[in-house]
Amino acid sequence: MNELVLPNDTNTFGNLMGGRLLYWMDICAAMAAQKHCSHVVVTASVDNVSFKHPIKLGDAVMIEARVTRGFNTSVEVRLDVWAQDLPSGTKIKSNEAYYTFVAIDRDGNTIIVPELVPESKHEQLLYEGALRRRQLRLILGGKMQPDDATELKALFMESQKGA
Numbered sequence: 001m002n003e004l005v006l007p008n009d010t011n012t013f014g015n016l017m018g019g020r021l022l023y024w025m026d027i028c029a030a031m032a033a034q035k036h037c038s039h040v041v042v043t044a045s046v047d048n049v050s051f052k053h054p055i056k057l058g059d060a061v062m063i064e065a066r067v068t069r070g071f072n073t074s075v076e077v078r079l080d081v082w083a084q085d086l087p088s089g090t091k092i093k094s095n096e097a098y099y100t101f102v103a104i105d106r107d108g109n110t111i112i113v114p115e116l117v118p119e120s121k122h123e124q125l126l127y128e129g130a131l132r133r134r135q136l137r138l139i140l141g142g143k144m145q146p147d148d149a150t151e152l153k154a155l156f157m158e159s160q161k162g163a
């Protein structure tokens, strides 16, 4: 998805407001999730997002969204964001983030989402990491007990062995 930063999108310093960027990211990610699920989705969570570089008035913002994994009724979407100064062509990576969406039917009931089959090595890495990220966000959201987060625990045990 491409957007042009206009005056109404900026703060008094002429920088893109964080909330506007999160809104664009939400729309872009929701479209990817809906294409995968062939159903309406709602945003269940947004993982931590850091704003690494200010994006200036007049810059173009490029947002790329890809579904990394389908779980039961939810999907994880990864977002990569770049800002480009159009006259010079200079392009910098601005953000990365993960959003989670839940598919719902017309009555608002959650529904099963299609599986995602990773093909490339990169897709495989994102797919595997999705399970750990899911456990972490469910713990933080009060939806999972830390003791049940087997993938996360295994990761910490591995890193302790390596230390």
Ligand SMILES: CC(C)(COP(=O)(O)OP(=O)(O)OC[C@H]1O[C@@H](n2cnc3c(N)ncnc32)[C@H](O)[C@@H]1OP(=O)(O)O)[C@@H](O)C(=O)NCCC(=O)NCCS
Residues within 6 Å of the ligand: 042, 043, 044, 045, 071, 072, 073, 074, 075, 100, 102, 110, 137, 138, 141, 143
């Ligand atoms: C998201 C929502 C559908 C979850 O409903 P729920 O009854 O609490 O959820 P359940 O416990 O049945 O879980 C449903 C799915 O949501 C996922 N989920 C729930 N809370 C989550 C969270 N904080 N982070 C990530 N995923 C979450 C569950 O893991 C589950 O996915 P799975 O079936 O793939 O395992 C519900 O909370 C909702 O409608 N929220 C408002 C959504 C909205 O309006 N979004 C716009 C934001 S302003």
